[in-house]
Amino acid sequence: MTRSTGARLVVVNGHIKPKKILILGGGTAGWMAANLMIKAWGKHGFDITLIEAPDIGIIGVGEGSTPVLKSFMDAIGLEEKDWMPACNATYKLGIRFDGWSTKPGFPRYFHPFPAQVDAFTAPAFFEASLARRNGLDIEGHPDHFFLNSYMAEQKRSPFASENFPFTTLYGYHFDSGLLGPYLGEVAQQRGVKHIQAKVTGTKVSADGQIEAVMDEDGRTFEADYFIDCTGFRSTLLQEALQVPFVPFADNLFNDSAIVFPTPRPDEVAPQTISTALKSGWAWTIPLTSRIGNGYVYSSAYTTADEAEQELRAFTGVGDSAEVEARHLKMKVGRVAKHWEGNCLAAGLSQGFIEPLEATALVLVQLTVQGFIRALETSNFTTEKRDQFNDDINGRFEAVRNYIVAHYVVNSRTDTDYWRDNANNDKLSRSLHDILSTWTAGKNLTDELIRQKIEDHYPTMSWHCLLAGYGLYPAKERLHTGDVEKHQVKLDEIHEFIRRCSLNYSPHMSLLESQQRTA
Numbered sequence: 001m002t003r004s005t006g007a008r009l010v011v012v013n014g015h016i017k018p019k020k021i022l023i024l025g026g027g028t029a030g031w032m033a034a035n036l037m038i039k040a041w042g043k044h045g046f047d048i049t050l051i052e053a054p055d056i057g058i059i060g061v062g063e064g065s066t067p068v069l070k071s072f073m074d075a076i077g078l079e080e081k082d083w084m085p086a087c088n089a090t091y092k093l094g095i096r097f098d099g100w101s102t103k104p105g106f107p108r109y110f111h112p113f114p115a116q117v118d119a120f121t122a123p124a125f126f127e128a129s130l131a132r133r134n135g136l137d138i139e140g141h142p143d144h145f146f147l148n149s150y151m152a153e154q155k156r157s158p159f160a161s162e163n164f165p166f167t168t169l170y171g172y173h174f175d176s177g178l179l180g181p182y183l184g185e186v187a188q189q190r191g192v193k194h195i196q197a198k199v200t201g202t203k204v205s206a207d208g209q210i211e212a213v214m215d216e217d218g219r220t221f222e223a224d225y226f227i228d229c230t231g232f233r234s235t236l237l238q239e240a241l242q243v244p245f246v247p248f249a250d251n252l253f254n255d256s257a258i259v260f261p262t263p264r265p266d267e268v269a270p271q272t273i274s275t276a277l278k279s280g281w282a283w284t285i286p287l288t289s290r291i292g293n294g295y296v297y298s299s300a301y302t303t304a305d306e307a308e309q310e311l312r313a314f315t316g317v318g319d320s321a322e323v324e325a326r327h328l329k330m331k332v333g334r335v336a337k338h339w340e341g342n343c344l345a346a347g348l349s350q351g352f353i354e355p356l357e358a359t360a361l362v363l364v365q366l367t368v369q370g371f372i373r374a375l376e377t378s379n380f381t382t383e384k385r386d387q388f389n390d391d392i393n394g395r396f397e398a399v400r401n402y403i404v405a406h407y408v409v410n411s412r413t414d415t416d417y418w419r420d421n422a423n424n425d426k427l428s429r430s431l432h433d434i435l436s437t438w439t440a441g442k443n444l445t446d447e448l449i450r451q452k453i454e455d456h457y458p459t460m461s462w463h464c465l466l467a468g469y470g471l472y473p474a475k476e477r478l479h480t481g482d483v484e485k486h487q488v489k490l491d492e493i494h495e496f497i498r499r500c501s502l503n504y505s506p507h508m509s510l511l512e513s514q515q516r517t518a
């Protein structure tokens, strides 16, 4: 049987007609796309080629992830024991935010990845935070309610003994200079062709389809689909097809970063630490080989030299000439459409939201998986393209709202940067409604469900963020009411979490972790 798809015939007797895919760019995004596509389409004989220009190179930063990266590794069939040692990777239970709030009792909080046992404790936290928002002087700090928060503090690993049947989600830290090349090796073993060439020209048809790209040696490469993974350059989607870029600068001020490594102490907690500095924030990320440090800041509020001095002082490396800092510019925002004509952008070429919650690779993965699904369920037509673009834009905006929330609820007053962030009223309707629901003492979960955004950031994440900044009535406005009755329940929860955590092994030292993953 032959079926017509309108544009062309692709499914013949249940078989997909092989297509030619050209991925431009060999950073982490390009090789993630290559792996997902060869996994989905290799068996149908698709010709998948990745072209990269070694003299342009990769951005070489981005060391944090969420549990979604585990689902990527699972989807392409890679095992931790193979890829983790090769990429100096460690486990991550969440992110600790230090110094973003000046509210008494809230100097820091932890944004945990969910654990199964949270199902028993989260309702009590939601209830307690609601009661505190409505004036009861009850404990409202999130760190006391979630397993991974407690386990990160206690330096425990995400692996429980066999007789404890509850799992916990976790992400990874990894060396960004190693992950892409590792995925590249895997993709090539599975059939992806790799060409080193610098693309200098693009041939676009009158109806906006890319027909071919040309390299500096005059070679021409044709394909049915072009995947733009060229980083901030966005050579195909933004340059050749002229898809507009939507900047996020009105409520995300950071546009620059500085990075350098420092030696790793033997004992580290399985967490990223994000510490508020004068004009932005610094990450501290433990790998098996080193600590990754970075300062994400706004160039409107400090100079590159001042920022470097600040990061050097913060990390304790001082003026040491042995520590060489890299300075980077960030283009923060998203493209208006991620899929235009026969071109998809994935990675920095489609947009970037600053790395506060380490979400960039999640968006790469969901973009490529969504594209594959949209093509397969439409017989390789453009039928699902608008829906796909709306979906990915929705994801970018949802992540943006969550990141903007960090800045707008900060209570620091030490610099113009923090004051301007707190006073910024350029908020989306969605974020405005979330914040008003919270401060009005109403049910936040209901609001997230009403907005249908719970699958982007779950209710736990929003509660942790807003409670973690101490966004409650001032202490003098709280009353004691029947707080004792509640407190008994909370004490039981703390004890429950403590006991659960004892089932998880201590977080591994460098050597143990290498032995475990070997």
Ligand SMILES: Cc1cc2nc3c(=O)[nH]c(=O)nc-3n(C[C@H](O)[C@H](O)[C@H](O)COP(=O)(O)OP(=O)(O)OC[C@H]3O[C@@H](n4cnc5c(N)ncnc54)[C@H](O)[C@@H]3O)c2cc1C
Pocket (backbone or CB within 6 Å): 024, 025, 026, 027, 028, 029, 030, 051, 052, 053, 054, 055, 056, 057, 058, 059, 060, 061, 062, 063, 064, 065, 176, 197, 198, 199, 200, 229, 230, 231, 232, 233, 235, 257, 294, 296, 328, 329, 330, 346, 347, 348, 349, 355, 358, 359, 360, 361, 362
């Ligand atoms: C400061 C900072 C911190 C970050 N932290 C995180 C984090 O914690 N977690 C996270 O998930 N993400 C993070 N990111 C984002 C992350 O770095 C990127 O999403 C990821 O590295 C993927 O980058 P990429 O592959 O899109 O682009 P790149 O790494 O820039 O790769 C671009 C590729 O395109 C090729 N190329 C470009 N032009 C041409 C051409 N004309 N011809 C041929 N080849 C070409 C280059 O050679 C290169 O191979 C961070 C980003 C920044 C800036």
